[in-house]
Amino acid sequence: MDVFDKLKILTDAAKYDVACTSSGVNKKAAAGGVGSAAASGICHSFSGDGRCISLLKVLMTNVCAYDCKYCVNRKSNDTPRASFTPRELAELTINFYRRNYIEGLFLSSGVLKNPDYTTEQMIEALRILREEYRFFGYIHAKAIPGTDSRLIAQLGMLTDRMSVNIELPSQSSLQMLAPDKSKHSILAPMKYIQNRIQENSTDVIKYRHAPKFVPAGQSTQMIIGATPDTDFQILNLTEGLYKKYKLKRVFFSAYMPVAENTLLPTLDTTPPLWREHRLYQADWLLRFYGFTANELLDQHHQSFNPYLDPKCNWALHHMDFFPMNVNRAPYSDLLRVPGIGVNSAKRIVIARRSATLQFNDLKKLGVVLKRAQYFITCGGKVTGGLKITQDKVLQSLMSEKTLGMYHQSFPLQSQIKQLSLFEQPPMIPSGFPQEDLQRCLTNPI
Amino acid sequence: MFDQSNLIYRYDGSFDGLLCCVFESYDKKEIPTEIILPDTSQTLLFTVKEIRTDVQKSSRVLASIPEKMGFDALNFIRRAFLTCFTQKELYILLFLRLGYRHGQSVMSMLANDVVNILFKAVKHLDNESHLLKGFVRFSIFSNILVAQIEPKNYVLPLMTQHFSERYPEERFLIYDKTHGMALVYQPYQSAIISIEDLELPEPDEQEQSYRELWQLFYDTIEIQGRHNPKCRMSHMPKRYWKYMTEFGGPRKKSPLKLEDTAKFLIP
Numbered sequence: 001m002d003v004f005d006k007l008k009i010l011t012d013a014a015k016y017d018v019a020c021t022s023s024g025v026n027k028k029a030a031a032g033g034v035g036s037a038a039a040s041g042i043c044h045s046f047s048g049d050g051r052c053i054s055l056l057k058v059l060m061t062n063v064c065a066y067d068c069k070y071c072v073n074r075k076s077n078d079t080p081r082a083s084f085t086p087r088e089l090a091e092l093t094i095n096f097y098r099r100n101y102i103e104g105l106f107l108s109s110g111v112l113k114n115p116d117y118t119t120e121q122m123i124e125a126l127r128i129l130r131e132e133y134r135f136f137g138y139i140h141a142k143a144i145p146g147t148d149s150r151l152i153a154q155l156g157m158l159t160d161r162m163s164v165n166i167e168l169p170s171q172s173s174l175q176m177l178a179p180d181k182s183k184h185s186i187l188a189p190m191k192y193i194q195n196r197i198q199e200n201s202t203d204v205i206k207y208r209h210a211p212k213f214v215p216a217g218q219s220t221q222m223i224i225g226a227t228p229d230t231d232f233q234i235l236n237l238t239e240g241l242y243k244k245y246k247l248k249r250v251f252f253s254a255y256m257p258v259a260e261n262t263l264l265p266t267l268d269t270t271p272p273l274w275r276e277h278r279l280y281q282a283d284w285l286l287r288f289y290g291f292t293a294n295e296l297l298d299q300h301h302q303s304f305n306p307y308l309d310p311k312c313n314w315a316l317h318h319m320d321f322f323p324m325n326v327n328r329a330p331y332s333d334l335l336r337v338p339g340i341g342v343n344s345a346k347r348i349v350i351a352r353r354s355a356t357l358q359f360n361d362l363k364k365l366g367v368v369l370k371r372a373q374y375f376i377t378c379g380g381k382v383t384g385g386l387k388i389t390q391d392k393v394l395q396s397l398m399s400e401k402t403l404g405m406y407h408q409s410f411p412l413q414s415q416i417k418q419l420s421l422f423e424q425p426p427m428i429p430s431g432f433p434q435e436d437l438q439r440c441l442t443n444p445i
Numbered sequence: 446m447f448d449q450s451n452l453i454y455r456y457d458g459s460f461d462g463l464l465c466c467v468f469e470s471y472d473k474k475e476i477p478t479e480i481i482l483p484d485t486s487q488t489l490l491f492t493v494k495e496i497r498t499d500v501q502k503s504s505r506v507l508a509s510i511p512e513k514m515g516f517d518a519l520n521f522i523r524r525a526f527l528t529c530f531t532q533k534e535l536y537i538l539l540f541l542r543l544g545y546r547h548g549q550s551v552m553s554m555l556a557n558d559v560v561n562i563l564f565k566a567v568k569h570l571d572n573e574s575h576l577l578k579g580f581v582r583f584s585i586f587s588n589i590l591v592a593q594i595e596p597k598n599y600v601l602p603l604m605t606q607h608f609s610e611r612y613p614e615e616r617f618l619i620y621d622k623t624h625g626m627a628l629v630y631q632p633y634q635s636a637i638i639s640i641e642d643l644e645l646p647e648p649d650e651q652e653q654s655y656r657e658l659w660q661l662f663y664d665t666i667e668i669q670g671r672h673n674p675k676c677r678m679s680h681m682p683k684r685y686w687k688y689m690t691e692f693g694g695p696r697k698k699s700p701l702k703l704e705d706t707a708k709f710l711i712p
């Protein structure tokens with residue numbers, strides 16, 4: 001089998017992994033080396049599905065001894081198998097890197113023989129890259145659940161980021177669909193990596209040249225919609241992972257049916273992209289906007305509103321928080337206004353030092369007035385002649401098409417009925433407008 | 446004193462030249478309505494005043510900027526000067542006038558029209574140079590890395606550090622077709638030189654293979670069930686595709702004419 005066939009098979013098998021960023025660390029090559037990394041991350045291309053391509057994302061091998069039901073590489077699946085040799089992979093990476101196709105390598109793998117053997121293969125590929133080619137670019141490697149911690153430690157010294165994929169958000173789902181894995185086998189390496197990162201950071205303070213262990217931190221991903229776990233459970237778990245395990249990112253991946261199995265959604269199920277999208281929005285709110293999971297969802301509201309992004313939804317529930325004086329409100333409060341994002345909030349804080357801001361100034365600063373106007377005042381004023389009705393606010397927050405669908409689902413019988421927006425719709429309408437769904441995930445809300 | 450309503454400055458296109466326009470504006474207590482380049486066609490309706498570049502004047506202005514309004518402001522107008530914003534010269538002059546009046550706080554006057562327009566132009570420049578750090582595609586010819594770009598803004602000065610740190614041991618060249626300039630690098634020095642045209646040789650076998658491997662990877666990594674060309678386009682506007690390997694890459698032309706540029710690369 002030549003390298004073309006291998007690349008095809010091992011890319012195809014890796015593409016469902018959603019982590020793609022090359023972010024989290026700044027560094028440059030030492031003399032005689034090649035490669036650098038930028039903390040903000042660099043996208044080198046975008047694939048036809050609109051996702052950023054930053055790293056050469058491949059598997060070491062798609063041979064797998066495990067049989068996770070949701071995975072294309074599961075043992076029982078009849079699919080062509082291939083493995084890179086460590087040298088082939090290193091050479092491919094360095095040659096792509098020299099041509100500026102990629103920012104580095106994202107290496108994952110099926111379980112060949114056993115977790116330790118697989119990890120040894122990965123370590124060898126990375127050793128060639130780092131030692132022989134003196135490669136200083138970005139490397140993200142997956143820790144295979146069940147690997148000996150000694151090997152994880154070795155792998156960690158060669159990588160910038162590591163991840164252990166949770167995949168299924170609860171122990172019961174794992175038991176059902178990934179019989180070879182357990183909550184413990186996933187969380188143990190995560191905890192181990194976290195501890196090593198912490199130890200290492202004190203070493204680096206003590207000895208300036210101490211080699212760095214996973215300097216860009218760790219991440220994980222979860223599959224959405226393969227199991228009955230609710231948005232609330234997933235978001236809570238996400239928050240816990242940021243707090244307890246100090247993860248840098250949690251990624252979500254709408255389940256693409258890849259297997260016929262009574263335990264899984266049927267093959268003709270469309271992936272719940274809108275849920276994935278809402279989870280990313282909520283994740284963004286946790287990481288950059290100072291929200292907590294419990295503010296966005298709770299026991300009684302376990303699913304996101306398909307019509308409204310979580311921030312607008314929160315705002316409509318907390319009208320007593322508004323209107324807010326943009327010339328006075330602290331940064332953290334500004335972030336809670338629909339139509340004001342991180343950038344525009346920062347600009348407001350800077351610009352109001354030298355002038356009292358008016359509505360048309362806000363526009364220049366990038367505020368989406370169409371949304372924000374209902375929630376703010378400028379120098380005591382609200383926008384001219386604005387009559388606030390619930391429907392007006394809704395109109396400003398949704399596209400026309402979405403609003404139409406919203407009215408269809410919630411007929412305008414009475415004001416009280418309208419407020420049922422805040423309850424969960426009985427089911428998700430199928431033809432949900434694409435433009436609302438597919439607004440790309442990297443953009444802030 | 447010239448009548449302000451129809452006064453035009455013409456300068457030589459250099460940063461120093463622009464600073465001399467600022468000097469002139471203060472010296473003569475006048476504000477031009479336009480600042481034009483030497484080759485701009487002349488409208489007879491307006492008075493065109495030639496501003497001679499005088500390094501003594503420009504260095505006085507240059508020294509005064511960080512003093513009066515801080516290094517951030519100086520750094521900012523240097524970047525503004527690289528943008529493709531057509532009235533950048535006039536707006537930089539107006540910005541500096543604001544800066545002399547308000548001091549450091551000029552950088553926080555984001556709602557002021559002059560400041561706002563320049564900030565947007567600089568943001569456009571920064572965005573483009575950031576995108577190009579990823580979208581530049583090198584081909585390797587006799588172990589020299591060669592790339593072409595067609596940016597709207599003059600981004601090469603902003604890319605020098607990035608690529609020098611990325612490929613410290615390589616020799617590379619990035620040709621900016623829009624501005625007729627090229628960034629050339631060899632260990633451990635770089636320069637931006639003017640180049641008329643660049644014709645690339647046919648790729649050798651190895652180069653061709655890696656191009657095809659990359660195209661294969663690009664096509665395979667897409668999840669078909671999530672095909673979303675609109676999203677791709679918004680992240681990676683079509684004007685960048687022309688030189689990207691995954692879309693067929695640089696159009697091949699006649700044999701190698703690297704000699705002109707190679708002399709900068711071969712010590």
Ligand code: SF4
Nearest residue numbers: 064066068071074110
């Ligand atoms: S261990 Fe990984 S590769 Fe193997 S079947 Fe499970 S998810 Fe797929």
